[in-house]
Amino acid sequence: MALTAAHWVYLAGVLLIIGVTIARKNVLVPALLATAVTAWVMTGSPIRGIQAIFDASLTAASELFNIFLIIAMVTALLGALRAMKADQRMVTPFQKVMRGGWSAYAVLAVVTYGISLFFWPTPAVPLIGAILVPAAIRAGLPAMGAAMAIAVAGQGMALSSDYVMQVAPGLSATAAGAKASTVADIALVLSLITGVTALVITALMMRRHMKQPSAENLERWEAGVVTDFTPARRLLRRIRSTAQQPTAEPISVEEVAEVVEEEKVPVGATAGPPGNDLPRARRGGGGGHAGSDDPPSSPGTFQAPETEIDDPRVARLSKIFSAGVPLVFVLMIAYLVLGKFDLVPSLEGGDAAALVGGLAAILVIIAVVALEGPKKALTSVGGHVTDGLVFAFRAMGVVLPIAGFFFLGNADFAGKILGYEDTDKAPGLLVDLVTAAARYIPHSGVIVCFGVLIIGMACGLEGSGFSGLPLTGSLAGALGPTVGVDPATLAAVGQMGSVWAGGGVLVAWSSLLVVAGVTRVPVIDLARKAFLPVIAGLVLSTLFAALVL
Structure with missing residues (x-):
């Protein structure tokens, strides 16, 4: 068919969004404007173009609201667990397993992956940083090794598959016109290939830096001498030196300004997924409130929390729920796996997501009733759920207008957005x-897979790993049939690129800042050292997707 003006306007909108993303700016305004202009040209009515801004976001919200509810329920559950310090108790026993640098590396990766898979990296990183990182450093693991293990396993491997909550697969699948469960299964395989590859390469890079277990390791790390001083800390040392030695050269205003400029980190869209929030790592606390906008705490003030509970009843409940909640979710995953082999009734897509949200809601009620009693629980449960909903909209709200623009380019949603009586x-x-461009597109699954991967990584450069999923999903649905690649596979590849880049591994202005803060390493060095292992993993997993899946 012949391309119309609407097609070219829509293409210009897509290119504008990609360009703004590469420039590390928020794409919300370009998406809204592109939606209005495209709808105006498609219908010839400027009024309909203005209405399309609202209708596109509303359509996206109706398609994706199940994702918001899952986030809300899981966040509410974490709040209920935190009230009895069960979240801290879940990871404390792993300290005893850290007998050396290698065991500490493995424990950090496994625990970070497990916690992040169920609760996302936002609460996992401060919690693990407060409780397990000091034990790992004492066991002989270098701080950079601890940081890379946490970043790769949490922000990378767990968040890119998002297999339990299935927020990312849901976004990708909806835009691609595929089943969320299929995208989730493929993404899980690709994330494991990428993550294991990155962890192995990281281990090889760290092998010469492993130390013997010693309390001195922890003392030096706490004193800030494990890694190079950042410009701000060097300036602080000079200020102290000047104060102690009146004859020392005074510090100029220009020097202070230079340090401030050097330390300043550009921030992309701060309303990305929970993995991209920058929660406050509380002094002496088990982790900041999920979704907090406060910056990470100063590396020099991060201390392990006190896990002892004075009230024997609360301590007993903490032990029960710290073991019971993970067990319930493990049993749920086992049920889903059995369903894939037809051993039990199978749950697909939205049904599996509904099970996660429902279980989380029930566990919230049980936990709050057990802790506070039935009467107070009537108020407290509502408070936890409200906090969860607020966090969900703060975390994912910006995705709706972006998804709305890409839904406008999808025939399944465009009629509803434009108000057509016959949506077909x-x-x-x-x-x-x-x-129209099919003759120019190489009919090679490998080339197309790598193209979608690169586009996904470009979308992730703004520091919000989920905002690019509507684009990569839409491209997967359009390109897949043309080149003979399953759209679900192509969507999972794009998801890998977007989340691994923007979820907090490859760019320093994402939640990688939190990892650097709790491990006390320079964030730029962390991003640079993670680049080679992660890229190698992404290349390997993309080849696997193109040649095997």
């Missing part, structure tokens, strides 16, 4: 563009 007559702008 709505054009599929993105599919039409891909069809």
